[in-house]
Amino acid sequence: ETGVTQSPTHLIKTRGQQVTLRCSSQSGHNTVSWYQQALGQGPQFIFQYYREEENGRGNFPPRFSGLQFPNYSSELNVNALELDDSALYLCASSSQGYGGETQYFGPGTRLLVL
Amino acid sequence: AQSVTQLDSQVPVFEEAPVELRCNYSSSVSVYLFWYVQYPNQGLQLLLKYLSGSTLVKGINGFEAEFNKSQTSFHLRKPSVHISDTAEYFCAVSDLDTNAGKSTFGDGTTLTVKP
Numbered sequence: 001e002t003g004v005t006q007s008p009t010h011l012i013k014t015r016g017q018q019v020t021l022r023c024s025s026q027s028g029h030n031t032v033s034w035y036q037q038a039l040g041q042g043p044q045f046i047f048q049y050y051r052e053e054e055n056g057r058g059n060f061p062p063r064f065s066g067l068q069f070p071n072y073s074s075e076l077n078v079n080a081l082e083l084d085d086s087a088l089y090l091c092a093s094s095s096q097g098y099g100g101e102t103q104y105f106g107p108g109t110r111l112l113v114l
Numbered sequence: 115a116q117s118v119t120q121l122d123s124q125v126p127v128f129e130e131a132p133v134e135l136r137c138n139y140s141s142s143v144s145v146y147l148f149w150y151v152q153y154p155n156q157g158l159q160l161l162l163k164y165l166s167g168s169t170l171v172k173g174i175n176g177f178e179a180e181f182n183k184s185q186t187s188f189h190l191r192k193p194s195v196h197i198s199d200t201a202e203y204f205c206a207v208s209d210l211d212t213n214a215g216k217s218t219f220g221d222g223t224t225l226t227v228k229p
Contacts, residue, residue, distance in 0.1 A: 004157070033216070042118075042204050042219030043158070056216050090157055099208035100146040100165045103217070105157035 002027055004093050004106035012112045013081050021076040021109045025093035031055070032074040033103060034066060037088040049074055078111075086113045116141040116207050120220035128228050129197055135190040135223045137205030147188040148206040148217065149179055158204065164188065175199070200227045 005024045013019050025032050031050045035043035045058035049068035063079040072093075078085055088110050092103035121136040139145065146165050150158040162173025169181040179190045188205060202224055206217040 035219075040221070042206075042221045043217075045216045045218070048216065058216065092158075099210055099216070100163070102160050102163065105150075105159070107155070107157045 004091060004104050006089075006091055006106040006109050008109060009107070010110045010112075012114065014114050015081055015083060017081050017113075018077065018079045019081060019111060021078075021089050021091075021111070023074045023076070023091035023093075023106055025072045025074070025091075026104050029093035029095050029104070030072050031094045031096060032068060032072065033092045033094070034074070034076045035090040035092065036060075036085075037090055037108070038084075039087070043090055046076070081113045083113050086111060116145065116209065116218045118205050118207055118218055118220035120203075120205055120223050122223050123221070124224045124226070126226045126228060127195055130194050132193050133191065133195050133199075133225065135203050135205075135225065137188045137190065137220060139186050139188065139205070139207045141186075141207060141209070144210045145207040146210060147179075147181060148208070149173065149177070149188070149190045150204045150206060150219075151175075152202040152204065152222075154201075161190070161203075195225070195227045197227050197229060199225060201225060 007022045033048040034046040037043040047057040048055045052068045065077045068074045088108045090108045092105045094101045094103045117140045119138045148163045149161040164181045172178045202222045205220045208217045
Protein backbone atom coordinates (compact mmCIF):
# COMPACT_ATOMS: atom_id res chain seq x y z
CA GLU A 1 0.00 0.00 0.00
CA THR A 2 1.55 3.28 -1.12
CA GLY A 3 1.18 6.41 0.96
CA VAL A 4 0.30 9.93 -0.09
CA THR A 5 2.83 11.47 -2.45
CA GLN A 6 3.23 15.07 -3.58
CA SER A 7 5.20 16.72 -6.34
CA PRO A 8 7.30 18.71 -6.67
CA THR A 9 8.98 18.82 -3.26
CA HIS A 10 10.18 22.38 -3.69
CA LEU A 11 9.26 25.18 -6.07
CA ILE A 12 10.35 28.78 -6.59
CA LYS A 13 8.08 31.19 -8.48
CA THR A 14 7.85 34.92 -8.95
CA ARG A 15 4.91 37.13 -8.06
CA GLY A 16 2.12 37.01 -10.64
CA GLN A 17 3.00 33.56 -11.96
CA GLN A 18 0.80 30.48 -11.81
CA VAL A 19 1.65 27.17 -10.13
CA THR A 20 0.27 23.63 -10.14
CA LEU A 21 0.90 21.21 -7.30
CA ARG A 22 0.10 17.52 -7.50
CA CYS A 23 -1.01 14.90 -5.02
CA SER A 24 -1.52 11.16 -5.32
CA SER A 25 -3.86 9.80 -2.70
CA GLN A 26 -3.33 6.65 -0.71
CA SER A 27 -4.61 3.48 -2.34
CA GLY A 28 -8.36 3.05 -1.75
CA HIS A 29 -8.96 6.68 -0.78
CA ASN A 30 -11.41 8.82 -2.76
CA THR A 31 -11.11 12.08 -0.79
CA VAL A 32 -8.31 14.63 -0.93
CA SER A 33 -7.99 17.75 1.21
CA TRP A 34 -5.48 20.55 0.65
CA TYR A 35 -3.93 22.67 3.39
CA GLN A 36 -1.61 25.70 3.42
CA GLN A 37 0.93 25.83 6.24
CA ALA A 38 2.71 29.17 6.58
CA LEU A 39 5.96 29.28 8.50
CA GLY A 40 5.37 28.97 12.24
CA GLN A 41 1.64 28.31 11.86
CA GLY A 42 -0.67 25.35 11.73
CA PRO A 43 -2.16 24.08 8.48
CA GLN A 44 -5.16 25.99 7.12
CA PHE A 45 -7.85 24.15 5.16
CA ILE A 46 -8.06 25.25 1.52
CA PHE A 47 -10.60 22.80 0.07
CA GLN A 48 -11.55 19.16 -0.22
CA TYR A 49 -12.42 16.97 -3.20
CA TYR A 50 -14.64 13.92 -2.89
CA ARG A 51 -15.16 11.72 -5.94
CA GLU A 52 -14.05 14.50 -8.30
CA GLU A 53 -16.34 17.19 -6.83
CA GLU A 54 -15.38 20.05 -4.51
CA ASN A 55 -16.79 19.21 -1.09
CA GLY A 56 -16.02 22.14 1.19
CA ARG A 57 -13.80 25.19 0.97
CA GLY A 58 -11.96 27.33 3.50
CA ASN A 59 -11.37 31.08 3.42
CA PHE A 60 -9.21 31.20 0.33
CA PRO A 61 -9.80 33.38 -2.75
CA PRO A 62 -10.94 31.93 -6.09
CA ARG A 63 -7.41 32.09 -7.50
CA PHE A 64 -6.89 28.91 -5.48
CA SER A 65 -8.56 26.16 -7.48
CA GLY A 66 -8.34 22.42 -7.74
CA LEU A 67 -9.16 19.27 -9.61
CA GLN A 68 -9.58 15.63 -8.77
CA PHE A 69 -9.12 12.98 -11.41
CA PRO A 70 -10.89 9.62 -11.86
CA ASN A 71 -7.96 7.86 -10.15
CA TYR A 72 -8.54 10.27 -7.19
CA SER A 73 -5.23 12.06 -7.59
CA SER A 74 -5.56 15.82 -7.28
CA GLU A 75 -4.10 19.14 -8.35
CA LEU A 76 -3.97 22.47 -6.58
CA ASN A 77 -3.65 25.48 -8.88
CA VAL A 78 -2.79 28.95 -7.69
CA ASN A 79 -3.02 31.89 -10.11
CA ALA A 80 -1.52 35.35 -9.77
CA LEU A 81 0.88 34.31 -7.05
CA GLU A 82 1.47 36.70 -4.17
CA LEU A 83 4.37 36.84 -1.74
CA ASP A 84 2.07 35.61 1.07
CA ASP A 85 1.43 32.41 -0.87
CA SER A 86 4.88 31.23 0.19
CA ALA A 87 4.16 28.22 2.39
CA LEU A 88 4.20 24.45 2.71
CA TYR A 89 1.24 22.97 0.86
CA LEU A 90 -0.01 19.69 2.27
CA CYS A 91 -2.48 17.28 0.84
CA ALA A 92 -4.24 14.62 2.86
CA SER A 93 -6.31 11.68 1.70
CA SER A 94 -9.07 9.73 3.41
CA SER A 95 -11.63 7.18 2.35
CA GLN A 96 -14.87 9.08 3.02
CA GLY A 97 -14.14 12.65 4.05
CA TYR A 98 -16.27 12.85 7.21
CA GLY A 99 -15.11 14.96 10.13
CA GLY A 100 -13.82 12.20 12.39
CA GLU A 101 -11.99 10.21 9.82
CA THR A 102 -8.21 9.80 9.90
CA GLN A 103 -6.47 11.82 7.21
CA TYR A 104 -3.13 10.65 5.82
CA PHE A 105 -0.82 13.50 4.92
CA GLY A 106 1.81 13.73 2.22
CA PRO A 107 5.24 15.29 2.84
CA GLY A 108 4.19 18.58 1.27
CA THR A 109 5.38 20.95 -1.44
CA ARG A 110 7.33 23.95 -0.25
CA LEU A 111 6.52 26.98 -2.42
CA LEU A 112 8.59 30.15 -2.34
CA VAL A 113 7.25 33.21 -4.13
CA LEU A 114 9.78 35.94 -4.85
CA ALA B 115 -16.80 28.84 13.82
CA GLN B 116 -14.14 26.80 15.54
CA SER B 117 -10.80 27.80 16.98
CA VAL B 118 -7.91 25.97 18.58
CA THR B 119 -5.41 27.47 21.01
CA GLN B 120 -2.21 25.68 21.86
CA LEU B 121 -1.15 27.35 25.06
CA ASP B 122 2.59 26.78 24.77
CA SER B 123 4.52 27.57 21.61
CA GLN B 124 7.66 25.84 22.89
CA VAL B 125 8.15 23.14 25.52
CA PRO B 126 11.71 22.13 26.45
CA VAL B 127 12.03 19.00 28.56
CA PHE B 128 14.76 16.58 29.58
CA GLU B 129 14.82 13.01 28.32
CA GLU B 130 12.75 10.55 30.41
CA ALA B 131 10.77 13.39 32.03
CA PRO B 132 6.97 13.60 31.68
CA VAL B 133 5.45 16.17 29.36
CA GLU B 134 2.05 17.78 28.81
CA LEU B 135 1.15 19.81 25.71
CA ARG B 136 -1.94 21.91 26.27
CA CYS B 137 -4.78 22.46 23.82
CA ASN B 138 -8.03 24.40 24.29
CA TYR B 139 -10.72 24.65 21.66
CA SER B 140 -13.81 26.70 21.01
CA SER B 141 -16.83 25.50 19.05
CA SER B 142 -20.59 26.03 19.02
CA VAL B 143 -21.17 22.39 18.10
CA SER B 144 -19.75 19.02 19.12
CA VAL B 145 -16.38 18.22 17.65
CA TYR B 146 -13.88 15.51 16.98
CA LEU B 147 -10.40 16.19 18.36
CA PHE B 148 -6.99 15.21 17.05
CA TRP B 149 -3.31 15.43 17.85
CA TYR B 150 -0.75 15.26 15.04
CA VAL B 151 3.03 15.21 15.03
CA GLN B 152 5.22 16.76 12.34
CA TYR B 153 8.90 15.89 12.09
CA PRO B 154 11.22 18.24 10.16
CA ASN B 155 10.58 18.26 6.41
CA GLN B 156 7.73 15.77 6.72
CA GLY B 157 3.95 15.82 6.62
CA LEU B 158 1.66 15.35 9.60
CA GLN B 159 1.14 11.99 11.27
CA LEU B 160 -1.87 11.24 13.45
CA LEU B 161 -0.98 10.49 17.08
CA LEU B 162 -4.50 9.97 18.39
CA LYS B 163 -8.08 11.18 18.08
CA TYR B 164 -11.19 11.51 20.21
CA LEU B 165 -14.49 10.69 18.55
CA SER B 166 -16.75 9.66 21.45
CA GLY B 167 -16.86 7.41 24.50
CA SER B 168 -14.00 7.24 26.98
CA THR B 169 -12.44 10.63 27.55
CA LEU B 170 -8.95 9.15 27.88
CA VAL B 171 -7.53 8.32 24.48
CA LYS B 172 -4.36 6.34 23.91
CA GLY B 173 -2.30 6.82 20.78
CA ILE B 174 0.92 5.79 19.16
CA ASN B 175 4.42 6.21 20.60
CA GLY B 176 3.15 6.13 24.21
CA PHE B 177 1.12 9.34 23.96
CA GLU B 178 -2.32 9.81 25.49
CA ALA B 179 -4.80 12.67 25.71
CA GLU B 180 -7.78 13.49 27.88
CA PHE B 181 -10.91 15.19 26.58
CA ASN B 182 -12.46 17.58 29.09
CA LYS B 183 -15.75 18.91 27.77
CA SER B 184 -16.40 21.35 30.62
CA GLN B 185 -12.99 22.97 30.18
CA THR B 186 -13.01 22.51 26.38
CA SER B 187 -9.53 21.05 26.56
CA PHE B 188 -7.68 18.14 24.99
CA HIS B 189 -4.22 18.02 26.54
CA LEU B 190 -1.58 15.60 25.26
CA ARG B 191 0.65 13.74 27.73
CA LYS B 192 3.52 11.30 27.75
CA PRO B 193 4.97 9.91 30.99
CA SER B 194 8.55 9.62 29.74
CA VAL B 195 9.85 11.32 26.60
CA HIS B 196 12.69 10.31 24.30
CA ILE B 197 15.03 12.37 22.16
CA SER B 198 13.12 11.07 19.14
CA ASP B 199 9.95 12.82 20.35
CA THR B 200 11.48 16.17 19.40
CA ALA B 201 9.04 17.54 16.82
CA GLU B 202 6.16 19.95 16.20
CA TYR B 203 2.80 18.90 17.65
CA PHE B 204 -0.55 20.15 16.39
CA CYS B 205 -3.98 19.96 17.98
CA ALA B 206 -6.96 20.00 15.59
CA VAL B 207 -10.76 19.89 15.65
CA SER B 208 -13.36 18.83 13.10
CA ASP B 209 -17.06 19.60 13.20
CA LEU B 210 -19.35 16.58 13.75
CA ASP B 211 -21.93 18.11 11.46
CA THR B 212 -19.75 18.47 8.41
CA ASN B 213 -19.04 15.90 5.77
CA ALA B 214 -16.14 17.93 4.50
CA GLY B 215 -13.49 16.56 6.83
CA LYS B 216 -12.36 20.14 7.33
CA SER B 217 -9.98 20.43 10.27
CA THR B 218 -9.04 23.57 12.16
CA PHE B 219 -5.50 23.42 13.52
CA GLY B 220 -3.71 25.23 16.30
CA ASP B 221 -0.42 26.98 15.62
CA GLY B 222 1.62 24.12 17.04
CA THR B 223 3.87 23.39 20.01
CA THR B 224 7.55 22.71 19.48
CA LEU B 225 8.65 19.95 21.82
CA THR B 226 12.41 19.82 22.34
CA VAL B 227 13.74 16.87 24.32
CA LYS B 228 17.21 17.46 25.75
CA PRO B 229 19.65 14.75 26.86
